[in-house]
Amino acid sequence: MAIEILMPKLGLTMTEGTIEEWKKKEGEAVKAGDVLFSVATDKLSSDVECDKEGVLLKIVCPAGETAPCKSVVAYIGQAGESIGENVAAEKEEAPLKKESLSSEPSQKSDKKSIIIVGGGPGGYVAAIRAAQLGAEVTVVEKEYLGGTCLNIGCIPTKSLLHSAELYEQIKHQGKELGINATGLSVDFTQVIAHKDAISKQLTSGVAGLFKLNKIKKIDGEASFIAPKTLLVKKADGKEEQLKGDAIILATGSINFAPPIPGLKENPNCIDSTGALSLEALPKSMVVIGGGVIGLELACAYAAFGTKITVIEAVAHMLPMMDREITEVSVGHMKNMGIDFHLECPVQAIEPSPFGAKVICKNKEGNTLAFEAEKVLVAIGRRPNTASLELEVGGVHHDNGRIFVNTKMETNVPGVYAIGDCVKGYAQLAHTASAMGEVAAENICGHTAYYEEGTSPTCVYMMPEAAGVGLTEEACKEKGMEYKVGKFPMSANGKALILNGGEGLVKIITDVKHEEILGMHIVGPRATDLIAEGALAIRLEATAEELISTIHSHPTVTETMREAALNVEKRAIHMKN
Template sequence: MDSYDVAVIGSGPGGYVAAIRCAQLGMKTAIIEKYATKGGTCLNVGCIPSKALLDSSHHFEDATKHFEEHGIDISGEVKVNLKNMMKRKSQVVEQTTKGIDFLMDKNNITSYQGVGSFKDKTHITIEGEQSIEIEAKHSIIATGSKPASLPFIDIDKERIITSTEALSLKEIPKHLVVIGGGVIGLELGQVYKRLGAEVTVVEYMDRIIPGMDKAQSKELMKVMKKQKVKFALSHKVKSVDRNGNEVIIKADDKKDKEVEFKADYCLVSVGRKAYTEGLGLDNIGIETNDKGQVKVDAHRKTSVDNIYAVGDVVDGIMLAHKAEEEGAMVAEILAGQKPHIDYNLIPNVVYTWPEVASVGKTEEQLKEDKIEYKSGQFPMRALGRSRASGDIDGFVKILSDKSTDEVLGVHMVGARVADLIAEAVTAMEFRASAEDIARMSHAHPTYAEAVKEAALAATDNRALHV
């Protein structure tokens, strides 16, 4: 029987990063993955393929709607070749997942394919092409999450689909109804809207992306409405039925009046749930909470002292980079180090266009916590760089403490804000004030100038270009 210092179950961002960091720190490490390719949801059916389709569909939209104004004439009809678009997406996924195999080999990590299950706290059985057993002093559970649904919906994976199937459709829907106005639903809804589908988003709450700052929700919906996406907010879906190639969705609006939507595809995007199936948690007494997540302490240790869990399978926001931070943290804890994660400073991003990015406290949270704050906001349309590229929607908003001027939250909508948010995270990690950011030189012309201007606006309303 092979023995290891650490065995990692699951090869998504949390798992493979944990394995690499353990190996870097001198631990003999194994990683167990039930699927043929590593990378988990993110690399295979999540972050990477969705961004590939978002970029491809964005190119198509630019070609059909914006090239002419840039002085680019295209003769003949511009068409979508969905088969080639999906082929490119698959190639991007393949390149990325092969990169994980390379990293495992580079760091001398032993890979096993199969379902890992705890026999006891130090022994794991792996059921794959053959059944084997390994021994591990420590284990890290990183089995991630799966798309959630509603109890009355029968996901047939053909017409009533999850994000997984939406990433591999063989035709462009005529009418796609998206149940859920969160990140995944909006991103995939925008992909198919660009490609020619009619898209309707049905959301239970009174606004889209309800976990982010209210101003961001309002701005993104305004822009997506201009893009002809339809929204039905404050609608409680009560039935989803398929009749041949038609899907009928019934919901009650905020006045309890029944509303019916008909579509050829329905994307159920109501969040994700922790995946622990087959782990054998009962064999070792590891508890889960009422959401099915593995219970852990602040160091991500389970109720069994040599077993940890990270990423989507535990509490907290379900983001790949959160999982990566936790994977690295646990590895360093096992090596006797004292790492720390500030969960308030993990950024959240929506990869629509314009992009949406946020870190720290929202304005609603500060009001709820009765924290006195200052707010500075700057519109993207006031930037020379935005006018040059034609990306004039959005804003940057900075919230700072009224007495100390420390930055408490930064919320952005606009071109490339998924990258810009790192500036805010850096500033907040070092507890910068709005004045600190305002006095930093920002290159001109750039989208990043909006961050400086918002900081100036939060500092005695000193924005220069608005």
């Protein structure tokens, strides 16, 4: 008798899945272990292997359709075997029921048609939110869904860092922790393969969400040919003109290559994209730029064993972070063997038998030279708007950075912009996503505003650092009276277990009410912990309200309560 193939339940919260693609056709032989189909659920995409052997007799749930977990999606048996009289009509008798997305279509306007240029973390989130609200959505993407973040930015960088951190922990802390490892080495090819697999899974998940939300995707590059009118040059060479009720520009940013003599001519000079796709682990690397991208990749490669030299033109790194937090991070990186040269602008790059020679001039006026196999140029990004023809569309901008208001509206009614391509906001994936939701909701008749005050900045170096709200330096610049509470990770049990207690939590409040103005963390789980600080600022919470909230033990979150206690000079586990 034919065997039922069911929609798997791949997680505790999974209730249904969308068939992305059938890897086998009806009538095709199937062996145990063959991938039968791929399924998308939420933001993930997974291949489902068959544990039976036979012939794929009947596909009940075609590609693009959704089925509840544990429901029949196909039948496998022997060639010519009957699968019962009622199978063909099964879907008509038991139609699939799509769950609510907890969003109601706008009651304030007719169904909107929206064109989104760019499928990164801003564009794809805007597309999904608009579809939830009942809009017809078309996304134009010239390269790949997920944008820089999922493909060549946030996600692959963090994958690389996780591999590096694990290697460093086993190598340097294993013996202390009772883990004795021999023959420890880095298989860099597998490090890159794992990174690529994570990115592929997530981008496939976004594609699945597009199908689930009936979002149309066009592969191509869009540019204005008139206000609110786009011409798309498709990947297949054809062209299509697009108009809609609204347009959202979400083209993101690209790496900036400074006009350093000799830079473009040297193939050993790479950007962050190149640093994420090296075929072999370099023995040495010079990193030009002490910002987020440069320091994250510096930490990863240093942990793998690459000799790292960081060169920065100004007097300090990570200017957006609280200075005290940055000092803790730099101290750790120096212990990792990373060399720093501040106030040392690059003058030129010359050929070298090692790979490249970086010529600099320090603050004393002396010329310095640094040789390395690879030179990572990480001094910033610029808006990816050159191909949009913004002038033709009448969209106001400053050197490609688009002017918007807090509703994400440009000067052209019906044209919105979000993410890294806008002017005056942080260039972060989560800010782009938040902006995307704001734009979609305003287009669909709701009223929403983007507020950056609760947007955290996260740096995934070693150890992690994160901050939200005002830094101490910002308070001083504004002439504000403020109070500071601090708590060292070394006095926290869980932090001692995780990384030896390296790090710090710092809370800044006003004087009168002790309202939380800023929270800054360096140490284990900092990028996860910072959400409590963002929520505290959003709710205008006070130090006392953090104190009166019980934090579970043993966790790193206890450091946040202790820092709040220290604002009032009554921390329990340290001298106030």
